[in-house]
Amino acid sequence: xxxxxxxxxxxxxxxxxxxxxxxxxxxxxxxxxxxxxxxxxxxxxxxxxxxxxxxxxxxxxxxxxxxxxxxxxxxxxxxxxxxxxxxxxxxxxxxxxxxxxxxxxxxxxxxxxxxxxxxxxxxxxxxxxxxxxxxxxxxxxxxxxxxxxxxxxxxxxxxxxxxxxxxxxxxxxxxxxxxxxxx
Numbered sequence: 001x002x003x004x005x006x007x008x009x010x011x012x013x014x015x016x017x018x019x020x021x022x023x024x025x026x027x028x029x030x031x032x033x034x035x036x037x038x039x040x041x042x043x044x045x046x047x048x049x050x051x052x053x054x055x056x057x058x059x060x061x062x063x064x065x066x067x068x069x070x071x072x073x074x075x076x077x078x079x080x081x082x083x084x085x086x087x088x089x090x091x092x093x094x095x096x097x098x099x100x101x102x103x104x105x106x107x108x109x110x111x112x113x114x115x116x117x118x119x120x121x122x123x124x125x126x127x128x129x130x131x132x133x134x135x136x137x138x139x140x141x142x143x144x145x146x147x148x149x150x151x152x153x154x155x156x157x158x159x160x161x162x163x164x165x166x167x168x169x170x171x172x173x174x175x176x177x178x179x180x181x182x183x
């Protein structure tokens with residue numbers, strides 16, 4: 001089940017969100033953090049970086065529940081500049097390592113696409129470490145590669161720099177699902 005968190009429902013989700021972020025970093029996800037990375041670091045991220053933006057209405061935070069717990073999350077961050085009312089960033093698609101390969105990431109992204117359309121945001125952008133498996137998921141969801149920057153991010157386990165791929169999806173150009181047969 002995918003739901004959109006609000007400021008009022010955030011506290012009930014905080015422990016699961018913390019576990020997801022902590023688990024993903026320790027599994028090697030390149031999402032801005034490096035080891036050592038403690039539960040307190042993960043909780044601080046949610047409380048100081050995400051909660052204020054959620055409270056201000058500057059982002060949408062979606063969660064995927066499975067087995068009575070939140071096991072995945074993604075953020076939709078609409079661009080705030082006047083010349084970008086059509087654009088939004090996709091941030092921190094995270095699925096707990098114990099819950100991967102169950103379709104949660106794809107379900108989260110499909111919900112994000114629907115919300116983007118509701119908001120009139122037709123251009124979605126994201127970046128991912130070029131060697132991360134998430135790149136394959138994004139390509140399968142119709143994201144196109146805009147380019148790659150070498151030495152963009154640090155490997156979470158060692159002091160090696162790695163490339164990042166920037167991707168986009170134009171929802172206005174995406175094929176519409178077939179709802180019937182034309183005669």
